[in-house]
Amino acid sequence: MAWMAWTWPTAIFFACIAALLILFTILAIRSPETPRTGVLRIETTRGDRLFISLLGSAYINLAWLGLIGVYQPAALILCLVYAAAVFRWV
Template identity: 75%
Template structure:
């Protein structure tokens, strides 16, 4: 970890992202899907919804940090609710 001066939370974050990408790649191979239209009326696949979730979660965390400034783990709960909504309705 010292070669890039990373902290363990940063390494875990990137490991989770890598794990998600690997999992979604395996799912795409084993269970191909056709794009579907959700509430936004755009066609999305699982990968598209994952990207929307990650991007939205980044903005949620930045907003939380700017507005609340503390208790960052609670932002994760908001992100999980947002992810569930994206995968359900988008």
């Protein structure tokens, strides 16, 4: 895989995504849930909210890179706050 520049941060990122998917699969098997309606007025499950938070976090990080620069730890904190809000209210 020399064509792709694998670095440790990239590998950690994809490992975390894989771990989240495994965790949410186990949660869905152990305790099935019923969809709930939040502020968007659509029914969402845990998996839907995970997808919304991951997609929104990608946009937050891209906007952060474009507007502020490469100091990403503050963007990570903003993404965590965003994900907590999505899981709470969406």
